[in-house]
Amino acid sequence: xxxxxxxxVAFMDATIELVNILxxxxxxxxxxxxxxxxxxxxxxxxxxxxxxxxxxxxxxVLSPRSYQGLKPYFEGVASVHFVIHPHKTGLSYSTLNASxxxxxxxxQFRPDIIHFETFSLRAIGMLLYxxxxxxxxxxxxxxxxxxxxxxxxxxxxxxxFFNMPVKKKFLFYSDFAKAQFEQYYKDHAPNKTVLKMxxxxxxxxxxxxxxxxxxxxxxxxxxxxxxxxxxxxxAMPDVFREFPDEQLIIAGKRYYGFDMDEELLNKYKNxxxxxxxHIPNEELATLIxxxxxIVCPYKDATQSGVLMxxxxxxxxxxxxxxGSFPEFIDHNVNGLLVPPSDPEKLAEGIxxxxxxxxxxxxxxxxxxxxxxxxxxxxxEILLHAYAS
Numbered sequence: 001x002x003x004x005x006x007x008x009v010a011f012m013d014a015t016i017e018l019v020n021i022l023x024x025x026x027x028x029x030x031x032x033x034x035x036x037x038x039x040x041x042x043x044x045x046x047x048x049x050x051x052x053x054x055x056x057x058x059x060x061v062l063s064p065r066s067y068q069g070l071k072p073y074f075e076g077v078a079s080v081h082f083v084i085h086p087h088k089t090g091l092s093y094s095t096l097n098a099s100x101x102x103x104x105x106x107x108q109f110r111p112d113i114i115h116f117e118t119f120s121l122r123a124i125g126m127l128l129y130x131x132x133x134x135x136x137x138x139x140x141x142x143x144x145x146x147x148x149x150x151x152x153x154x155x156x157x158x159x160x161f162f163n164m165p166v167k168k169k170f171l172f173y174s175d176f177a178k179a180q181f182e183q184y185y186k187d188h189a190p191n192k193t194v195l196k197m198x199x200x201x202x203x204x205x206x207x208x209x210x211x212x213x214x215x216x217x218x219x220x221x222x223x224x225x226x227x228x229x230x231x232x233x234x235a236m237p238d239v240f241r242e243f244p245d246e247q248l249i250i251a252g253k254r255y256y257g258f259d260m261d262e263e264l265l266n267k268y269k270n271x272x273x274x275x276x277x278h279i280p281n282e283e284l285a286t287l288i289x290x291x292x293x294i295v296c297p298y299k300d301a302t303q304s305g306v307l308m309x310x311x312x313x314x315x316x317x318x319x320x321x322x323g324s325f326p327e328f329i330d331h332n333v334n335g336l337l338v339p340p341s342d343p344e345k346l347a348e349g350i351x352x353x354x355x356x357x358x359x360x361x362x363x364x365x366x367x368x369x370x371x372x373x374x375x376x377x378x379x380e381i382l383l384h385a386y387a388s
Contacts, residue, residue, distance in 0.1 A: 002027040007117035015117045016073045021379045023076045030080040054101040055081040090121030099125025113386045139171040142302045143181035173197045174303040174324030193385045198374035199312040206285040216247035218291035221306045224255035228297035231343045238347035251275040288313045293359045316362035334365045
């Protein structure tokens with residue numbers, strides 16, 4: 001079976017784990033959409049985008065250390081290319097031209113399946129050619145846009161891809177995402193499959209040897225309205241009253257237009273550190289390694305790459321009881337669940353984890369013994385979806 005796997009860099013932390021096993025079972029051709037804003041996201045680092053090429057091999061565009069980190073995942077793949085979109089606009093002549101070049105490239109394989117690991121405005125040009133192929137799979141990460149992030153740039157590709165006149169199958173990473181899709185898109189009832197997310201192993205190889213002292217509470221990821229950073233900040237004064245020397249690190253890039261409580265940040269500047277930038281992989285691995293636990297105070301969620309990254313580094317998570325968090329967090333076993341949009345309950349959960357270093361007990365219950373089995377199981381499910 002020949003499969004073309006088309007992905008975006010934003011979701012590579014999840015998809016490279018699947019690619020790493022899927023490549024053993026199919027003739028796999030990987031295409032990774034790369035834009036100016038995606039040069040340093042997820043697990044890749046790119047110094048510059050070439051202006052005169054559309055399909056570029058990884059070693060030609062990735063930084064040396066980024067390429068070395070990803071090389072084991074790409075070895076054994078039939079082909080892997082980055083699809084370069086140098087134009088900042090999501091829909092333009094250059095993006096349509098890139099789609100045409102991609103179509104010319106993949107049609108020579110006569111693939112049995114084209115699998116889109118989500119899709120963007122730039123991928124709309126691919127719709128002109130998909131009727132030439134037999135089957136299309138669509139992985140839907142977020143059936144409904146997160147609060148504060150619903151724009152036409154998200155809704156327009158969904159409208160086109162969900163209604164394209166080809167045989168298609170929808171894939172999800174949680175039961176919650178599947179149920180949410182069924183609720184909002186009742187016309188697409190058949191052909192749905194769930195692949196359960198599993199811990200990510202990529203950052204584990206980047207953890208430095210030596211000291212493993214747990215030093216702080218950590219929030220990492222995009223600073224966006226739905227992430228509940230405001231609830232976290234409002235919860236921390238209660239935490240600091242009981243643990244006056246406790247430290248919180250908030251690390252990530254701010255979503256455009258998102259405001260934070262600067263007065264509170266200044267008041268607790270000795271307790272709260274804001275690292276407002278893209279966090280390189282090595283730095284992120286170190287941050288997680290030295291964290292007592294991760295906090296995900298999301299107001300809404302589907303599934304969480306932050307959760308799987310934390311579990312991959314044996315770090316427990318305190319999360320709100322939204323989305324698929326309850327599918328993966330066993331309360332007071334490998335993490336804690338608290339109500340959303342409730343700083344008081346969030347503070348209670350954080351204090352509970354800190355008392356008598358209870359977070360260490362939670363960490364002991366995160367097991368990686370079945371991690372490979374989980375990804376192998378997902379591959380079996382995916383192969384069955386392809387075959388059917």
